[in-house]
Amino acid sequence: MSFKSSTAEKTTITRDVINIEEKVGNVYEAIVVLSKRSNQLNVELKEELTQKLQEFASSTDNLEEIFENREQIEISRFYEKLPKPVAMAIDDLLKDKIYIRKGEVIG
Numbered sequence: 001m002s003f004k005s006s007t008a009e010k011t012t013i014t015r016d017v018i019n020i021e022e023k024v025g026n027v028y029e030a031i032v033v034l035s036k037r038s039n040q041l042n043v044e045l046k047e048e049l050t051q052k053l054q055e056f057a058s059s060t061d062n063l064e065e066i067f068e069n070r071e072q073i074e075i076s077r078f079y080e081k082l083p084k085p086v087a088m089a090i091d092d093l094l095k096d097k098i099y100i101r102k103g104e105v106i107g
């Protein structure tokens with residue numbers, strides 16, 4: 001998934017629970033679906049960030065290298081500014097990007 005193109009909100013907003021409930025049929029099932037999807041997104045996001053930061057990993061770290069590695073800092077800042085996984089999961093649910101199967105959520 002391309003996290004750069006996510007249209008989810010970056011701040012907390014008020015949601016109408018009825019809109020979320022209509023997508024799944026039950027508000028409690030919707031919460032479970034959103035929880036599983038946000039966990040999936042969080043794992044993907046963490047793996048992507050780890051891969052990008054591995055490019056800058058070195059076997060010997062000294063204090064000067066830690067403070068001078070601007071590229072690594074910029075990558076970290078970019079990921080900090082992304083919407084939270086739960087906001088992306090809600091956005092996916094409301095835009096019908098989640099396929100829900102009994103017992104499993106596939107995004």
